Amino acid sequence: MSESDPADSGDGPATEPVTHPGPPGKRQDLRNETDEEFSAFYRSTIRPLVAFLINQGAAVHVAADIAQDTMTSAYRRWNELRTPRPWVYKVASRALVRRFASTEEEPVGEIPEPTSLLARPDAIEEWETRHDTLPMLRSLPPRQRQVLAWTLAGFTPGDIAEHLGLPSDTVRANLLKARRAAANYLKKRGEEEQ
Known part of the structure; x- marks a missing residue:
């Protein structure tokens, strides 16, 4: 799949990140460099991406799930992406549209489990009213x-x-x-x- 067509990202089978050719020591160095680049990208992008999805109408926990799935897809394709920021926004936006089109919202009795993006799921309503x-x-x-x-x-x-x-x-x-x-x-x- 090319960078310009992320329409079905995250829906296919899981794939491993691209491996680098060369001797094992060199491959590990390149892999570490790639992981560091992606890690910096992840830290700077994940929260704004969640906010972006919330601004489009997603509930906080849905936005967090889609953002995480999108970042997983970005990691798998990291060496192919020339412009990762627009790519993740596009993929996340399309995933949200698919989510809106495919499901009806049903109230649930259980509160989602805490994650690094949702430290206190019981405070979602408080967060939403503050904004x-x-x-x-x-x-x-x-x-x-x-x-x-x-x-x-x-x-x-x-x-x-x-x-x-x-x-x-x-x-x-x-x-x-x-x-x-x-x-x-x-x-x-x-x-x-x-």
Whole structure:
């Protein structure tokens, strides 16, 4: 699978990371270097990736699961990826769309187990209410929410158009509508607080 087509990443059989040719000692040195590069990428990217998915409407535990699965796929393909940051955002975004399309949300009685991304799963609701932009983001139509989430993650409208396969005008129009809705939301909330 090429970097430009991550549509089914994570769905196929597990594969080992690419091995390096050469003598065993040299292979281990290259493997250690690759692991260090990926580790630095993981640490700098995982939390913003989870936030990006939450901004698109994912529940915190769903966002954490998708982000972890995406990073696993990125590790397996690490030596093939020329631009890993956009790749993981694209793969995670597509995984979220598939999750929305394939399942209905059902309330559960059990709280998810703690992970490094969710230290206190019982505090999810508290976290969501503290981030007062989430209700505004969730009120937007899906395409506006998606474009705004990519923007909040630091991508330009041109980048977004390229990664989502949309015309630039469509991205810009949806971003403009999302920004107007956000401004109206903040204005209305400000008036209510007075």
